[in-house]
Amino acid sequence: KTVEDFTGPRERSDPGFVTFDITADLQSIFDWNVKQLFLYLSAEYSTKNNALNQVVLWDKIMLRGDNPRLFLKDMKSKYFFFDDGNGLKGNRNVTLTLSWNVVPNAGVLPLVTGSGHVSVPFPGTYGTTK
């Protein structure tokens, strides 16, 4: 559906709604120098307005010592998924990728993208809210 986006300029933008499952085992990334992992799920897509859009839908901080296995089902996005314009409707290729930022106790801060991703086509018409 199209909704007034109060967080941006006063034009109408498309919000997207995505639900997802995540199964992951991040045990192998943790070592003596890893303080925490900042995990995030981002959606990447192109529109007429913008060649590249990336929106973080969900994130989680995983500290060393926390359970490294994730088994999440039916998660809703944590953040509003607004496009800059109306580019979500009918967009055939919205790619969801899980990435993470390794935060060391001291040292370099690498950003790693998980291999594998899911492509989600968005419906061609606006839906209705329940």
Next chain:
Amino acid sequence: LYYQVLNFAMIVSSALMIWKGLIVITGSESPIVVVLSGSMEPAFHRGDLLFLTNFHDDPIRAGEIVVFKVEGRDIPIVHRVIKIHEKENGNIKFLTKGDNNEVDDRGLYKEGQNWLEKKDVVGRARGFLPYVGMVTIIMNDYPKFKVCI
């Protein structure tokens, strides 16, 4: 005495050269910054030191930790990029948020500003050392201390 003064001057100019050299190599006007707030906890705490680079061709991508300044304000802010919209010509606008904050940074931007641009970026966080920056914070909070040193 003459020798001591010369020696001191050598040390000061070497330090200055190293600092200026760092600025050139990293491309950032401020390649080393101290974390001033707790908005990125538990990753970074007040007093941690961050090493930045600011290469012009480095694209800004969601998930990166950037240090930026709001137009008209001097204080650099260290937060994560959560949304980007980039045009074909490379023009990019992006939104940031502190990991430890409930809401995004729109409240921190200038009145009426909803997005940040490349020009607002001081650098990207590449490396970090904990606690080392505490000296700067102590010196700022307790100016008497600075006079002592």
